[in-house]
Amino acid sequence: MDDKILTADKATAELISKAKNDGVETVWDRQQIMKAPCGFGEKGLCCRLCAMGPCRISPTPGKGAQKGLCGATADVIVSRNLARMVAAGTSAHSDHGRSIAHVLHMASKDGNYTVKDERKLLEVAKRLGIETENKDMFDLAHEVAEYALNEYGKPFGKLTIPPSVPEQRRKLWEKLDIVPRAIDREVVAIMHSTHMGCMADAESLITMSLRTALADGYGGSYMGTEISDILFGTPVARSTEANLGVLEHNAVNIILHGHEPALSEMIVLAADDAELLKLVKEVGAEGINVTGMCCTGNEVMMRHGVKIAGNFLQQELAVITGAVEAVVVDVQCIFPALPELAEAYHTKFITTSPKARITGATHIEFDEATAYESAKNIVREAILNYKNRNKEKVFIPGSKNHATVGFSNRTIINHLDKVVNSHIDPTGTFKPLADCLTSGVLRGAVGVVGCNNPKKVHDQSMIEIIKTMIANDIIVVATGCAAQAAAKAGLLSKDARRLAGKGLATVCELVDIPPVLHMGSCVDISRIMELVGEVAKLLGVDNCDLPVVGIAPEWMSEKAVAIGHYVVASGIDTWLGITPPIMGSEEVVDILTNRIEEMVGAKFFIEEDPMKASRQMIERIELKRRRLDKKM
Ligand code: NFS
Ligand code: SF4
Numbered sequence: 001m002d003d004k005i006l007t008a009d010k011a012t013a014e015l016i017s018k019a020k021n022d023g024v025e026t027v028w029d030r031q032q033i034m035k036a037p038c039g040f041g042e043k044g045l046c047c048r049l050c051a052m053g054p055c056r057i058s059p060t061p062g063k064g065a066q067k068g069l070c071g072a073t074a075d076v077i078v079s080r081n082l083a084r085m086v087a088a089g090t091s092a093h094s095d096h097g098r099s100i101a102h103v104l105h106m107a108s109k110d111g112n113y114t115v116k117d118e119r120k121l122l123e124v125a126k127r128l129g130i131e132t133e134n135k136d137m138f139d140l141a142h143e144v145a146e147y148a149l150n151e152y153g154k155p156f157g158k159l160t161i162p163p164s165v166p167e168q169r170r171k172l173w174e175k176l177d178i179v180p181r182a183i184d185r186e187v188v189a190i191m192h193s194t195h196m197g198c199m200a201d202a203e204s205l206i207t208m209s210l211r212t213a214l215a216d217g218y219g220g221s222y223m224g225t226e227i228s229d230i231l232f233g234t235p236v237a238r239s240t241e242a243n244l245g246v247l248e249h250n251a252v253n254i255i256l257h258g259h260e261p262a263l264s265e266m267i268v269l270a271a272d273d274a275e276l277l278k279l280v281k282e283v284g285a286e287g288i289n290v291t292g293m294c295c296t297g298n299e300v301m302m303r304h305g306v307k308i309a310g311n312f313l314q315q316e317l318a319v320i321t322g323a324v325e326a327v328v329v330d331v332q333c334i335f336p337a338l339p340e341l342a343e344a345y346h347t348k349f350i351t352t353s354p355k356a357r358i359t360g361a362t363h364i365e366f367d368e369a370t371a372y373e374s375a376k377n378i379v380r381e382a383i384l385n386y387k388n389r390n391k392e393k394v395f396i397p398g399s400k401n402h403a404t405v406g407f408s409n410r411t412i413i414n415h416l417d418k419v420v421n422s423h424i425d426p427t428g429t430f431k432p433l434a435d436c437l438t439s440g441v442l443r444g445a446v447g448v449v450g451c452n453n454p455k456k457v458h459d460q461s462m463i464e465i466i467k468t469m470i471a472n473d474i475i476v477v478a479t480g481c482a483a484q485a486a487a488k489a490g491l492l493s494k495d496a497r498r499l500a501g502k503g504l505a506t507v508c509e510l511v512d513i514p515p516v517l518h519m520g521s522c523v524d525i526s527r528i529m530e531l532v533g534e535v536a537k538l539l540g541v542d543n544c545d546l547p548v549v550g551i552a553p554e555w556m557s558e559k560a561v562a563i564g565h566y567v568v569a570s571g572i573d574t575w576l577g578i579t580p581p582i583m584g585s586e587e588v589v590d591i592l593t594n595r596i597e598e599m600v601g602a603k604f605f606i607e608e609d610p611m612k613a614s615r616q617m618i619e620r621i622e623l624k625r626r627r628l629d630k631k632m
Contacts (some may be wrong), residue, residue: 007458011397043584044078050196078585090563094220105145164533168271180215217566235302242487258330266375295521311481320395326382403492444621450552461553473501544571544601553577
C-alpha cells in the first residue's frame with residue numbers, strides 16, 4: 001500500500017498517514033490483507049442458495065464445473081445473484097421511504113414532527129388523487145402517509161406511477177409487464193423466484209429485476225424524497241462547505257452518518273437547544289459543530305446547509321482526526337469497523353436504529369415519538385465526551401471547499417424563471433432548460449451518482465468525469481457520495497464555471513448556478529427522474545430520446561444496483577465504473593449491455609477507465625442529439 005495512490009483527496013491522504021502513525025487500520029489496510037477478491041464471487045459464479053452447495057462454476061467456459069448440483073448454469077446463477085442485489089437495494093431505499101411515511105403519519109401541530117412544506121403536501125396529495133379541499137393540513141398529511149404506506153403492501157392493482165413519467169414510457173412498462181405492483185411484493189417476488197428450484201431463466205430474472213427496481217425508483221425512493229420535503233422542507237439553494245477541514249478545534253464535533261433524515265433533522269434541532277448550549281459552556285467548548293457524512297449528511301446539507309465532513313470512504317478518517325466527540329448513525333453504509341476504531345480515540349460511536357445495531361457501539365435508540373428528547377440525549381453524550389478529547393492526538397486537515405447546494409426541482413425552476421425569463425412571464429417549468437438542450441447551448445446532461453469503492457482511487461473517477469463533462473458543455477447533476485466528491489473538489493461552487501465550456505458557463509452565469517447541481521441523497525435520484533421525465537414531456541418525446549446519461553463511477557452498494565436498473569428501465573443509458581459481478585455469464589452481459597436496449601431504449605455500459613467512459617458518454621449524447629434533431 002506504501003507507494004500506491006489511494007485517494008485524489010488531500011485531506012484523505014493526510015489522514016491515511018495519520019492512521020499509520022496512530023497504528024490503527026482502515027479499509028485500505030483490510031483491502032491489502034484481503035488481497036484479490038474471490039474470483040468466483042467477482043464473476044457472480046458462486047451460488048449458496050441451498051445446502052447442496054455452495055456451488056461454484058468454473059470461470060473458464062468448457063473447463064471444470066459448468067453447472068451447480070441442481071443443474072443451474074452460470075447464466076442462472078449470475079442472474080439470480082444479481083436479482084437478489086436489486087431486491088436488497090430496493091428494500092433498503094424503500095424501507096427508508098416507509099420510515100419517513102410513518103413519521104409523516106405522526107406529524108402534528110405541536111409534536112416533534114410537523115409539516116414544513118404545505119405546498120409540497122398539496123402537490124403530492126394531488127398526484128395521489130387525494131381530495132384536498134377544506135381539509136385540515138394534518139388530516140391531509142396523515143391521509144398521504146396512509147396512501148404511501150399502502151403502496152408497500154396493497155393486495156391488488158399497481159403502484160401509482162408519478163405523472164412525471166412520459167406517457168410512452170408508462171405504456172412501454174405496461175407492455176413489458178414491468179409496472180410494479182406493491183413495493184414489498186416485488187422484493188418478495190424476487191426472493192421467492194430466486195429460491196432454489198424456482199426461476200431459472202436469465203432474461204426473465206432481469207425483467208423481474210427491472211420491475212422491482214422501478215418499485216424503488218418510483219415507489220420507495222420517490223416517496224422518501226417527497227415525504228421528506230413535506231416534513232422538513234423542499235431544499236433551496238444555499239452555501240456550505242465540505243471535507244474534513246470543516247471539523248473544529250474548539251467545538252463539540254458531531255458526525256451524522258447514515259440515511260434517514262428523521263434522526264439527523266432532530267439532531268440538528270437539538271444542537272440549538274438552550275439547555276445543551278449551557279452544558280457546552282460548562283465543558284469549556286465554544287459550540288456544537290454538527291457535520292454530515294454520506295446521505296443523511298446530504299439531507300441536512302440540502303435543507304440546512306450543514307457542512308459535509310466527507311463521503312463514504314472517509315468515515316473512518318473522521319474518527320482518526322481525533323477531534324470527533326460522537327459519530328451518530330442510523331442505517332446503511334456504516335462500517336462495522338467503527339466501534340473498534342472509536343475505542344482507539346475518545347470518539348463515541350452511537351447507533352440509534354433497531355435496524356442497524358452494531359457490536360461494540362453505544363446504542364441510544366432513537367424513538368420518533370419522543371424524537372426531540374432522544375436527540376437531546378444523543379447530543380448530550382457528545383458534549384460530555386468533549387473533556388476526553390486528547391489534544392495531542394488531534395489532526396484536522398486544512399482542506400475544505402465552498403459549495404452551493406440545494407437544487408431541488410422547484411429550486412431549479414425558480415432559478416430558471418428568475419433569470420432567463422426575467423423580462424417575460426415565468427414559465428414555472430423546465431422549458432428554458434429544455435430550450436438550452438435542443439438549441440445545443442447545452443450538449444446534454446449527465447447524472448453522476450453513487451458511492452466510493454477502494455477498488456478505485458478515492459474520488460478520482462468522479463472528479464475526472466465531472467470535469468470532462470462540464471468542459472464539454474454537458475451539465476452535471478449529482479447525488480450521494482459523488483455529489484460530496486464534487487463538493488470537496490470545489491466543483492459545486494459557482495467559481496467552477498471557469499472549468500465549463502462556453503455554453504454551459506453562459507447558462508450558469510445567466511441562471512446563477514454552478515455547473516454541477518447537487519440534487520440530494522441517493523433516494524433523491526427520484527428528483528433526477530422527475531426532472532428528466534418533465535423535460536421529455538415538454539419536448540413531446542420519451543426519456544430515451546434525450547441527450548441524457550447516468551454514471552456511477554465508483555459504486556459499491558446493492559442500492560446502486562437497484563438504481564442502475566430503474567434508471568435503465570426509465571430509458572437512460574447508465575455507465576458502471578466498477579464491473580458488477582456478472583462477467584461469469586455471457587448471456588447476462590449480453591442482455592444488460594446490449595439486448596435490453598430493444599426492450600427499454602437504454603442499456604448498461606461497463607467501463608472502469610474514467611476517460612474512456614467520458615468519451616463514450618459524450619459520443620452517446622451526440623448520437624442522441626442527432627436522433628432527437630430528426631424527431632423534432
Ligand atoms: Ni448511496 Fe448513501 Fe454513499 Fe453509496 Fe452509501 S451513502 S444511499 S450507497 S456509499 S452513495
Ligand atoms: Fe448449488 Fe443449485 Fe443449490 Fe445453488 S441452488 S447451491 S447451484 S445446488
